[in-house]
Structures are given as C-alpha cells and as structure tokens.
C-alpha cells in the first residue's frame with residue numbers, strides 16, 4: 132500500500148474537495164429490513180419518521196458529510212411535513228429526494244404506470260403528483276421514481292404498449308414540475324417481476340428522460356445491474372450526456388443485495404469515483420446527488436451507515452489522488468501498463484490519514500465509528516424506544 136507521503140498530486144486540493152463532499156442517507160436504512168424469509172427486530176429501531184431522522188442526524192454528527200436524508204412515501208407519511216422539515220433542521224439535517232412508492236398496493240399487481248387499466252395508471256400518476264407536494268413542503272427539489280412494473284410471462288402484456296403507457300404517465304408527472312425541480316428516474320434489471328421489466332436499464336431510463344426534457348435525469352443504483360456490468364462505463368456515458376442525476380449507492384454479490392457500499396468491491400467503487408472526478412462531477416453544480424440506498428439486515432444500522440459514508444469518502448479520496456497529468460500522458464503515448472499503473476497507485480494509497488485530517492479540521496473525531504459508540508446514543512434509544520411498532524422496510 133502506498134503511503135500518503137509518497138503521493139505527488141496536490142493533497143491540499145484533494146482535502147478541500149473532500150471537506151465539501153456530501154452523501155445523502157435513506158430514511159429506510161434505519162428501519163428493520165430483511166429478506167422474504169425473515170426481518171429481524173433490533174432494540175432502539177425507530178418507530179416513525181421523526182426517529183429515523185434523529186438517527187440519520189447521528190451519522191451526520193460524526194461524519195460531517197451526511198446532511199440530507201431521503202424520504203420514502205408512504206413509508207414516511209406524516210400529517211405535518213412543515214413540522215417534519217423543521218425537526219430535520221433542528222437536527223442539522225435537510226430533507227433530500229422524495230421517493231415515490233407504487234409497488235405495495237394490491238392494485239399495482241399488474242404494474243403502476245404500465246398497468247393495462249387506465250384507472251390504476253391514473254392512481255399512480257396522482258401518487259406522484261402528491262409526492263411533488265410533499266417535496267415542496269419539505270423544501271426538496273428531487274422526486275425519485277423507481278417503477279416496479281414488469282411482467283412474469285411471455286405474452287402476459289404487450290412490451291411495446293407498456294412502454295407507451297410509461298411514457299404517457301411520466302409525461303403527466305413531468306408536466307407537474309416547476310422550475311428548478313427534477314425527476315430522477317431509476318432503473319433495475321429485474322425484480323419484483325422476472326420476465327420483463329418496464330425500466331430495466333440505463334438506456335430505457337435515458338430514452339424516457341430525453342423524451343421528457345431537461346428536468347429528467349437518470350438514477351444509477353449500483354445494485355441494479357447484472358453481474359459483470361461495467362458500471363463506470365455507464366457513469367461516464369451519462370455524465371457525458373449531462374443526464375446522471377443521482378446515485379443510489381450500495382453493494383451486491385448476486386442481485387439487489389443492498390449491502391454496504393464499497394463492501395463487496397471497493398475497486399469498483401474507486402473506478403466509479405474516478406469517472407466522477409475526471410468529469411468534475413463532485414461539483415454540486417453538475418447536479419449529481421450522491422445517495423445511499425441500503426438496508427441493514429443483521430448489522431447495527433447507524434454504524435453501518437457511518438461505514439458507508441466513510442467508504443464513499445475513501446473511494447473518492449483515492450480517485451482524487453490519481454495523477455491526472457501522468458495518466459493523460461501515458462494514455463496519449465499508448466503506454467497501456469503505465470496508464471494502468473497510475474490508476475493502481477492511487478487505488479493502492481492509504482487515504483485514511485488525510486480523511487482523518489479532514490474530519491479533525493471540522494472539529495470531528497478522526498474515527499466516526501468510535502465517536503458514535505462513545506455518544507451512548509444506541510444504548511439511550513434502545514432504552515427509550517419501547518412500545519410502538521418498529522419501522523421496517525415496506526411499512
């Protein structure tokens with residue numbers, strides 16, 4: 132492993148970028164989750180959106196890098212969104228992307244926007260328009276759409292007609308946008324349906340976004356690709372087209388495993404961040420929202436989110452240490468191994484000391500996991516949050 136002292140690029144510049152980097156956390160990561168086989172309960176699990184926000188604020192308090200929390204509607208439905216947003220502010224947080232949910236109602240058995248029944252389609256559109264109202268009430272500008280629509284059997288429905296219905300529904304939602312607001316359209320190659328998925332890949336998402344207009348951008352969820360997919364290629368292409376709106380970070384081994392980002396393949400995360408850095412897309416002006424979309428089935432949730440933020444920071448730091456001049460020169464000279472070596476040198480650098488310095492400069496502990504443990508928060512909420520129903524993925 133290369134020591135930080137051996138790095139020749141401008142470390143102070145890298146630290147300045149790292150100090151400003153932010154990662155959005157998902158409210159649902161703090162609730163219980165599991166598989167279709169078992170959802171485990173944990174002492175101290177939040178019972179409502181307020182408690183989820185309180186937990187999310189802990190991640191920000193020790194990392195200084197997670198000041199936004201995404202909500203999922205209706206999982207995070209409340210009577211008074213002004214009050215929820217004010218509560219988030221008191222906790223040092225703002226509310227980020229609003230995620231719609233058109234996959235849990237019985238009426239969506241055959242799909243939402245792609246459903247053959249016009250009445251169900253209208254209901255799905257109306258839900259998204261309601262989400263836009265929530266978005267405005269909490270001071271957010273991003274509506275994130277993931278459609279679970281698809282079919283299980285060949286011939287079950289017309290592939291083409293379903294695309295037309297999706298396009299029409301998205302158009303109606305898009306028409307509800309005001310200036311400065313965005314639709315973030317996510318794709319996923321399979322699940323919950325197995326034969327066709329109506330938005331299975333970045334190409335399909337992009338085609339719909341391009342038809343809609345400039346306020347529609349693609350969300351890349353790292354878990355939503357077939358094994359072996361070159362995700363950084365997709366990142367580069369979407370950035371090139373100005374259509375990468377957001378990431379849903381997580382890790383996968385098999386399907387949509389929703390594990391801690393950077394845990395399965397830190398090298399892949401580094402390669403993704405390298406494309407981001409090269410495109411200058413860490414600059415918030417380019418509009419890429421870096422978000423986590425994860426579930427914590429067996430591990431402690433708040434520390435898992437802290438670890439996730441740290442993993443993104445470490446991959447980013449390594450990407451910032453790529454010697455761009457040396458890389459460009461080697462690429463131009465056709466020096467295959469030389470170019471590869473420049474990248475690997477950056478990847479093989481221990482960046483933990485510079486991240487520790489970035490945290491200390493903000494008055495934070497160098498070790499966020501240790502700092503959280505020292506607060507006693509986990510023990511406190513385990514004692515306080517007794518009774519009620521623990522939030523869980525899907526409820």
Ligand code: RM4
Pocket residue numbers: 203230277317319352379387424
């Ligand atoms: C989906 C997708 C969405 C997330 C839901 C919970 O697979 O990743 O982003 O909101 O799961």
Ligand code: MN
Pocket residue numbers: 277317352379424
């Ligand atoms: Mn996602």
